[in-house]
Amino acid sequence: xxxxxxxxxxxxxxxxxxxxxxxxxxxxxxxxxxxxxxxxxxxxxxxxxxxxxxxxxxxxxxxxxxxxxxxxxxxxxxxxxxxxxxxxxxxxxxxxxxxxxxxxxxxxxxxxxxxxxxxxxxxxxxxxxxxxxxxxxxxxxxxxxxxxxxxxxxxxxxxxxxxxxxxxxxxxxxxxxxxxxxxxxxxxxxxxxxxxxxxxxxxxxxxxxxxxxxxxxxxxxxxxxxxxxxxxxxxxxxxxxxxxxxxxxxxxxxxxxxxxxxxxxxxxxxxxxxxxxxxxxxxxxxxxxxxxxxxxxxxxxxxxxxxxxxxxxxxxxxxxxxxxxxxxxx
Numbered sequence: 362x363x364x365x366x367x368x369x370x371x372x373x374x375x376x377x378x379x380x381x382x383x384x385x386x387x388x389x390x391x392x393x394x395x396x397x398x399x400x401x402x403x404x405x406x407x408x409x410x411x412x413x414x415x416x417x418x419x420x421x422x423x424x425x426x427x428x429x430x431x432x433x434x435x436x437x438x439x440x441x442x443x444x445x446x447x448x449x450x451x452x453x454x455x456x457x458x459x460x461x462x463x464x465x466x467x468x469x470x471x472x473x474x475x476x477x478x479x480x481x482x483x484x485x486x487x488x489x490x491x492x493x494x495x496x497x498x499x500x501x502x503x504x505x506x507x508x509x510x511x512x513x514x515x516x517x518x519x520x521x522x523x524x525x526x527x528x529x530x531x532x533x534x535x536x537x538x539x540x541x542x543x544x545x546x547x548x549x550x551x552x553x554x555x556x557x558x559x560x561x562x563x564x565x566x567x568x569x570x571x572x573x574x575x576x577x578x579x580x581x582x583x584x585x586x587x588x589x590x591x592x593x594x595x596x597x598x599x600x601x602x603x604x605x606x607x608x609x610x611x612x613x614x615x616x617x618x619x620x621x622x623x624x625x626x627x628x629x630x631x632x633x634x635x636x637x638x639x640x641x642x643x644x645x646x647x648x649x650x651x652x653x654x655x656x657x658x659x660x661x662x663x664x665x666x667x668x669x670x671x672x673x674x675x676x677x678x679x680x681x682x683x684x685x686x687x688x689x690x691x
Contacts, residue, residue: 368672369470372478373553374435375661376422377463378442379451379544381413386445387420393441394424394434395680406434407674409667409682412660416594418453419462421556423661423683425671428473432481435464436488439546443493448544454593455601458521459544461489465502465512467553469668474627478550479503486548490536493543497536501549505534512549512603513588519545552606552626553667556660557636559600559643562653566591569598572646576600576639584634584642585612597655600643606631606664624664633664 376394380386391408406426413420426434439461446460464485466478482504490496500506501515510518520526528539539545561569569591574580577589586605591598611621611632621632636657644654662670674682 367676368668369472370427370429371425371469371668371671372428372431372473372481373467373469373667373671374424374431375463375465375467375554375556376424376435376438376461378420378422378446379418379448379453379457379460379462380442380446381415381418381420381453384413387411387413387422389445390438390442391422391424391683392681394422394438397437402680403430403434405430405675407671407680407682409670409674410661410686411683414455414594416453417455417592418451419455419457421660423667425469425667425674428468428470428477428481431466432484432488435466435485436492439464439485439489440492443489443496443543447542449541456516456521456523456590457544458519458526458539459546460542461496461546462544463512464489464546464548465554466550467664468626469553469664469671471625471627475503475550475552479506482548482550486535486546489546489548495537495540496543496546497533497539498546498548499531500534501547502551504549511605512547512551512554515547515549519547521547552608552631553624553633553664554606555604555633555636555663557602557604557639558594558658558660559602559640560594560597560655560657561600561643561647562655563598563647563650564593564596565652566593566598568647568650568652569600572643573600575646576602576642578605584639587634587639602639604633604636604639606633622663622665 486498573589573591588603623632
């Protein structure tokens with residue numbers, strides 16, 4: 362493992378772009394975060410993972426850099442994505458509003474506060490609208506100052522969950538009225554958010570939605586920090602979860618046999634629901650309806666994995682880590 366100092370100022374951006382069926386295009390976007398227009402590598406930056414989902418036509422690119430370098434890496438990737446993806450031609454089963462749909466920035470190192478990430482997020486939102494004329498953005502989390510509204514709330518306000526969002530009724534925080542070509546981009550900062558998707562063996566979307574409602578944080582007895590959608594996926598239904606980090610220590614009454622993974626930000630403890638607990642809860646609820654759980658997929662990494670792998674990648678000078686991770690384990 363690399364020295365602690367290497368990771369002390371690291372942050373992660375899980376860049377969500379509205380394209381997955383043209384994997385070469387998505388890799389071009391990822392490489393834009395790593396290399397400038399002359400092909401010179403940006404020091405101290407790595408792309409750990411590219412998660413493509415064909416049905417959703419959506420990819421998540423995990424970019425890690427120091428807090429001092431993340432802005433340019435993310436902006437370069439966004440600029441490239443906006444030049445290659447046209448929302449007027451986009452189709453996919455996952456809700457979306459922008460060619461670059463989501464830019465969340467999370468602290469990984471002990472020297473980085475969430476507010477530092479919020480400052481960078483606001484700068485990224487402003488920079489995107491200046492570099493790519495016609496783009497616009499809304500802010501969420503710590504970047505949405507002073508309200509700090511969460512992503513789910515902001516998406517609801519913007520109409521993100523609607524089948525056909527009305528661009529003319531949206532009021533972005535930065536930039537002009539959203540345009541059909543680029544759509545609207547969410548930009549924000551928070552403690553780390555993991556994505557965990559559990560597929561159940563049914564095509565009954567109403568059943569999937571009932572399970573999603575049952576495990577959602579806002580439901581009594583739901584899982585803390587878990588935001589959920591039920592979506593058709595590959596001939597089945599996927600319970601797609603955003604797993605937010607919650608302040609404090611692991612709740613002992615919800616473990617499914619393992620403690621909640623934990624970490625700290627500026628000495629403040631945080632934890633998040635483990636994938637095993639989410640899978641077990643979904644399987645239990647589906648089983649009561651005579652339905653089995655098929656599989657669980659993590660989009661990217663847990664916070665500890667993300668930092669640990671980034672330290673390995675950066676200490677070994679591996680920029681395109683997504684090509685190497687099959688042979689490198691912590």
